[in-house]
Amino acid sequence: MSTIIIDGLSFALPLFIMAIGAIYSERSGVTNLAIEGLQGFGAFIGALFVVLVSGNQGTNSQAVFYLSFFFAMVGGMVYALLHALLCVKFKANQVISGVVINILASALTAFLTKQVNRGVFNQPSDKFQLGVSNRYTVPVLSDIPVLGAVFKNIYPFEVIIIIVAVIAWFVLYKTRYGLHLRACGDNPHAVDAAGRNVGQIRTAAVMVSGALSGIGGMCFAYSISAQFSGSIYVGYGYLAIAAMIFGNWKILPTLGACLLFGFARSAGYQIVQILEKPSSYSDLVMILPYLLTLLLLIFFSKYNRSPRALGEIYDKGKR
Amino acid sequence: MKKLLVKILGNEKTQFIAIPVFSILISLIVGMAVIGLLGKYPATAYINLLQGSGLMPKPSYSAYQGMLTDFTSFLNMLTPMLFAALSVAVAMKAGLFNIGVSGQMLAAGFIATVTVGYSALPSAAAKPLVILVGIIVGMLVGGLVGFLKYRFNINEVVSTIMVNYIVQYLTSFFINTRYMDQISRQSKAISGASRLTLMDVPMAGLQVDLPLCVILAVLAAVLIRFFLDRTSVGFEIKAVGANRNAASYAGINVGKTMVLSMMISGALAGLAGVTYYLGYLQSIQPKVLASTGFDAIAVALLGNNNPVGIIFSSFLITAVTKGSSYMSSASGIDPEIASVITGLILLFSACSAFIRYQVGKWKTELEEAERRNADVNNNH
Known part of the structure; x- marks a missing residue:
């Protein structure tokens, strides 16, 4: 039981932070299919920082660990600027832009990883080796039966994510900026009439989504494989988008969707182990979260409503 | 420069083909710059791509x-x-x-x-x-x-x-x-x-x-x-x-x-x-x-x-x-550069709406300037 909670959380939370990023962008009216590319590029910059300071063997220094998240954020943010530029300034179709950003991200990071490995470390390798992340157990709280597992063996990034998520929630729902952002997604003309710059708000929102995706990508790089390679692009970004739509573009329901993905996944693995089936059966139970989502969507999609101006290029002259 | 671009891209009847071709050309030029930065000959690399796809004969x-x-x-x-x-x-x-x-x-x-x-x-x-x-x-x-x-x-x-x-x-x-x-x-x-x-x-x-x-x-x-x-x-x-x-x-x-x-x-x-x-x-x-x-x-x-x-x-x-695999074996460029070029082509094509918009804007600007000149000449 506790393994299910521990593994489930370590998968669900990175997904959640990426989904919050997607919410920021989409609530401001910019369709963001680029999450997949943003998380990969963010993780690449974070990993690049790690190998540049500590060599390509990985390190266990905690300062490097935390700083790598900072760099992943910056990397995701700068790369997201490209998406914002295309969608806001260049009036590109936002779906096209998202897909292009993804393709370019996986191409660029694969290319640059090889170049850096050859140029700096003089070895042909297509991955960056990171250190193994420490894991903590909170002393007293973890002794609570069942739920105590939440405080057992936690990755430090889970704490980072929770702090960032709370801030993101507060900003989106309780501040003036958040109000403007949400208004941009439903009625950008009203925002313009109120004297705010729609393009600026949207650009900022897309950059936030890049930064948060970068955190998510870095988490996956650390928790799943302790390295950065092309295997980061296996669709976590798309899964986060699915969670966001499932959560009806709201932060708390999206958390529920992410937890569902995470727990169904870890429970599936656990069931295979308990039943002592060969590992190929884990593929069968891995279907569970996705099948469950489809079934739940059948009941909940009636209430699903996307932001009204989502995907529309803002045109001042349009009424 | 502005005039030239408007002349090439401004015709609404040929825009549907001129603008994509223009964006592809830009991306190929940027791709050349990237290959050049790696210290390889860009033209050779592109020829290698065509050779690898059977669109041009290889030397052997x-x-x-x-x-x-x-x-x-x-x-x-x-x-x-x-x-x-x-x-x-x-x-x-x-x-x-x-x-x-x-x-x-x-x-x-x-x-x-x-x-x-x-x-x-x-x-x-x-x-x-x-x-x-x-x-x-x-x-x-x-x-x-x-x-x-x-x-x-x-x-x-x-x-x-x-x-x-x-x-x-x-x-x-x-x-x-x-x-x-x-x-x-x-x-x-x-x-x-x-x-x-x-x-x-x-x-x-x-x-x-x-x-x-x-x-x-x-x-x-x-x-x-x-x-x-x-x-x-x-x-x-x-x-x-x-x-x-x-x-x-x-x-x-x-x-x-x-x-x-x-x-x-x-x-x-x-x-x-x-x-x-x-x-x-x-x-x-x-x-x-x-x-x-x-x-x-x-x-x-x-x-x-x-x-x-x-x-x-x-x-x-x-x-x-x-063509990328032949390119990498023939001129020693990483095959990954091919997907970077693909990404660039797509990136610039995504801007086609903007190019159309910008060219349209320049076109009206130029036309207005011309009209003003004509007016000035007539008054004299």
């Missing part, structure tokens, strides 16, 4: 190899890409975003492999059957997505992503437990009779791989174009894509049209699947989705969702991809 060939060999294997790679991009385009015309082409491809490829690919049917029966199975399976999966959208309002982006995962893990399970080839760690190879590509056919003293379905793919593009532009159902699909409410007000059954367009899209994805897994390849690697389905989105958009445009855009993107 090994036995039974020739330009034709490279070109047919290029066509072999092109076929699934063309089908997949058409699939994306048809859905897009109806306002639906089919991000699940890869999943539909895998489903069709897997079912066709286990039903026909492992049977002992003779070639004449097996090949049409593979195509048929591909179409039907793809159509069912696509139709399911359309039905979920129509009946339960499930966003097609989510449902196709979910279906992608479900298909991926389900096929992986069956391959791992039943159809695994222990040496290659992939599914067992299909029978030669069912493979849609004829391998090592002797022709003109060379051995070439003949992709049989490439003709079918080009035909499909023409058919889809006819269907969308010249039939009432095609018109309904486009009307639904342009404005769902207006279409519904005009008496079009929006739900039915969406399901139909997803079924067509799925069928095309199914064809992409069988030509990929039972043509270009002959086995399935478990737990991996073909990137073709995702690249096809970009290819479709590069072709402006126009079936004929897609023939050209898939040609271009496949040439870059196919």
Whole structure:
């Protein structure tokens, strides 16, 4: 039981932070299919920082660990600027832009990883080796039966994510900026009439989504494989988008969707182990979260409503 | 400079071709700069790309190899890409975003492999059957997505992503437990009779791989174009894509049209699947989705969702991809640079709306300036 909670959380939370990023962008009216590319590029910059300071063997220094998240954020943010530029300034179709950003991200990071490995470390390798992340157990709280597992063996990034998520929630729902952002997604003309710059708000929102995706990508790089390679692009970004739509573009329901993905996944693995089936059966139970989502969507999609101006290029002259 | 650009790109009748070509040229120039920065000759690299795709002769060939060999294997790679991009385009015309082409491809490829690919049917029966199975399976999966959208309002982006995962893990399970080839760690190879590509056919003293379905793919593009532009159902699909409410007000059954367009899209994805897994390849690697389905989105958009445009855009993107391995062996450039160039091409094409807007703006500016000059001259 506790393994299910521990593994489930370590998968669900990175997904959640990426989904919050997607919410920021989409609530401001910019369709963001680029999450997949943003998380990969963010993780690449974070990993690049790690190998540049500590060599390509990985390190266990905690300062490097935390700083790598900072760099992943910056990397995701700068790369997201490209998406914002295309969608806001260049009036590109936002779906096209998202897909292009993804393709370019996986191409660029694969290319640059090889170049850096050859140029700096003089070895042909297509991955960056990171250190193994420490894991903590909170002393007293973890002794609570069942739920105590939440405080057992936690990755430090889970704490980072929770702090960032709370801030993101507060900003989106309780501040003036958040109000403007949400208004941009439903009625950008009203925002313009109120004297705010729609393009600026949207650009900022897309950059936030890049930064948060970068955190998510870095988490996956650390928790799943302790390295950065092309295997980061296996669709976590798309899964986060699915969670966001499932959560009806709201932060708390999206958390529920992410937890569902995470727990169904870890429970599936656990069931295979308990039943002592060969590992190929884990593929069968891995279907569970996705099948469950489809079934739940059948009941909940009636209430699903996307932001009204989502995907529309803002045109001042349009009424 | 402004004048020149307006002259080249400003004509509204030729814009549909001039602007994409212009963006592709810019991206190729940027690509050259990247290659130049790596200290290699850009022109050589591009020639290598064309040589690798069989579009230009290589300096030397090994036995039974020739330009034709490279070109047919290029066509072999092109076929699934063309089908997949058409699939994306048809859905897009109806306002639906089919991000699940890869999943539909895998489903069709897997079912066709286990039903026909492992049977002992003779070639004449097996090949049409593979195509048929591909179409039907793809159509069912696509139709399911359309039905979920129509009946339960499930966003097609989510449902196709979910279906992608479900298909991926389900096929992986069956391959791992039943159809695994222990040496290659992939599914067992299909029978030669069912493979849609004829391998090592002797022709003109060379051995070439003949992709049989490439003709079918080009035909499909023409058919889809006819269907969308010249039939009432095609018109309904486009009307639904342009404005769902207006279409519904005009008496079009929006739900039915969406399901139909997803079924067509799925069928095309199914064809992409069988030509990929039972043509270009002959086995399935478990737990991996073909990137073709995702690249096809970009290819479709590069072709402006126009079936004929897609023939050209898939040609271009496949040439870059196919040629990259020869480029890396001939001039020592990482093959990854090819995907960077592809990304750049797509990036600049995404800006085509902006280019059109900017050129239009410059055009009016220039015209106004001219008029002012004319006025000044007249007054004197």
